[in-house]
Amino acid sequence: MKNNKITVFGASGNIGSLLIHLLSKAQIETIAVTRNCHNTTDFPFSRWVQADMSHKESLYATMENSKAVFLLSGNSPTVVEEQKNVIDVAKEMAIKHIVKLSSGAADPNSRFYVPYSHGQIENYLIASGIHYTILRPNGIMQNWLGEIADAVRKERKFYEATGDGKRAHVDRRDISDVAFKCLTVPETHFDKIYFLTSDKAVNYYDVATAISNVIHEEVIYCPISFEQAKQDMEEKNMPATLIETFLAYDAAQRNGETEIVTDCVRTILGCPPRTLETFIADHATYFQ
Numbered sequence: 001m002k003n004n005k006i007t008v009f010g011a012s013g014n015i016g017s018l019l020i021h022l023l024s025k026a027q028i029e030t031i032a033v034t035r036n037c038h039n040t041t042d043f044p045f046s047r048w049v050q051a052d053m054s055h056k057e058s059l060y061a062t063m064e065n066s067k068a069v070f071l072l073s074g075n076s077p078t079v080v081e082e083q084k085n086v087i088d089v090a091k092e093m094a095i096k097h098i099v100k101l102s103s104g105a106a107d108p109n110s111r112f113y114v115p116y117s118h119g120q121i122e123n124y125l126i127a128s129g130i131h132y133t134i135l136r137p138n139g140i141m142q143n144w145l146g147e148i149a150d151a152v153r154k155e156r157k158f159y160e161a162t163g164d165g166k167r168a169h170v171d172r173r174d175i176s177d178v179a180f181k182c183l184t185v186p187e188t189h190f191d192k193i194y195f196l197t198s199d200k201a202v203n204y205y206d207v208a209t210a211i212s213n214v215i216h217e218e219v220i221y222c223p224i225s226f227e228q229a230k231q232d233m234e235e236k237n238m239p240a241t242l243i244e245t246f247l248a249y250d251a252a253q254r255n256g257e258t259e260i261v262t263d264c265v266r267t268i269l270g271c272p273p274r275t276l277e278t279f280i281a282d283h284a285t286y287f288q
């Protein structure tokens with residue numbers, strides 16, 4: 001049988017599920033991977049396969065008759081070995097192209113866990129000889145739908161440790177649209193690294209204004225210290241490695257290191273990335 005399928009890791013997650021939707025709509029045959037096939041939703045042209053990246057032998061079935069792989073998982077302590085397993089099996093299975101979801105902070109020499117692990121995996125993928133496309137989102141707008149939205153709903157205030165530092169967060173829908181393009185028009189995107197941002201870097205005063213304008217009530221951003229942010233994360237029992245990483249992200253934003261804006265999304269999609277205002281309007285109910 002002709003190798004014409006696309007394998008999607010992380011298909012049950014935030015970005016992967018949007019990507020499966022797009023591939024299904026385009027009538028492209030996909031293999032959607034999950035560690036647990038119960039509670040999955042079926043999509044036309046898509047088939048769920050149960051596998052665990054930490055068990056190499058389970059991965060062969062995920063790439064049968066595939067030409068390309070979308071590589072994404074969470075930030076588990078074993079993510080480097082897990083994603084290397086996928087790359088090793090892809091090489092054995094003669095997969096032509098891997099699109100890896102990485103991070104804007106990826107750095108193989110970082111002392112912080114998430115940038116370090118993405119950087120290590122990126123290098124391993126590049127050295128594998130398989131065509132790669134690396135997507136590095138510089139912060140995702142949907143992050144605001146968690147604690148920030150909860151706090152806004154409760155008290156019309158929210159708390160972050162980034163001072164007035166800016167970041168050009170990108171909408172998750174733009175990330176999956178970009179991944180779709182890279183997987184379906186692959187040659188253009190072979191062996192490229194894309195730093196994904198929106199068109200404008202914003203700070204949390206801008207986010208508060210955008211929410212206020214949409215819900216027609218004043219919302220206030222309250223800057224907090226790194227010590228306070230650390231204590232808040234410790235009280236939620238977050239792993240120390242993640243707390244350290246998130247504080248480093250906050251420090252970089254506060255120090256003006258994350259203001260970078262690229263035209264990658266606009267160039268790849270042929271239209272502008274979604275804006276802060278569009279994002280908040282589309283998710284108004286989260287903040288009301």
Ligand SMILES: NC(=O)c1ccc[n+]([C@@H]2O[C@H](COP(=O)([O-])OP(=O)(O)OC[C@H]3O[C@@H](n4cnc5c(N)ncnc54)[C@H](OP(=O)(O)O)[C@@H]3O)[C@@H](O)[C@H]2O)c1
Pocket residue numbers: 009010011012013014015016033034035036051052053054072073074075076082101102103104114136137138139140143
């Ligand atoms: N939030 C941000 O601002 C930001 C910025 C840049 C980069 N990122 C990166 O985005 C990624 C997370 O993306 P997301 O939010 O879409 O993920 P998510 O919703 O947390 O989903 C994680 C997915 O990975 C799958 N998975 C995890 N471990 C697996 C394993 N051992 N074997 C097979 N599948 C496994 C899960 O599948 P099952 O549970 O169904 O098995 C799930 O579908 C992380 O790499 C993070 O570093 C995030």
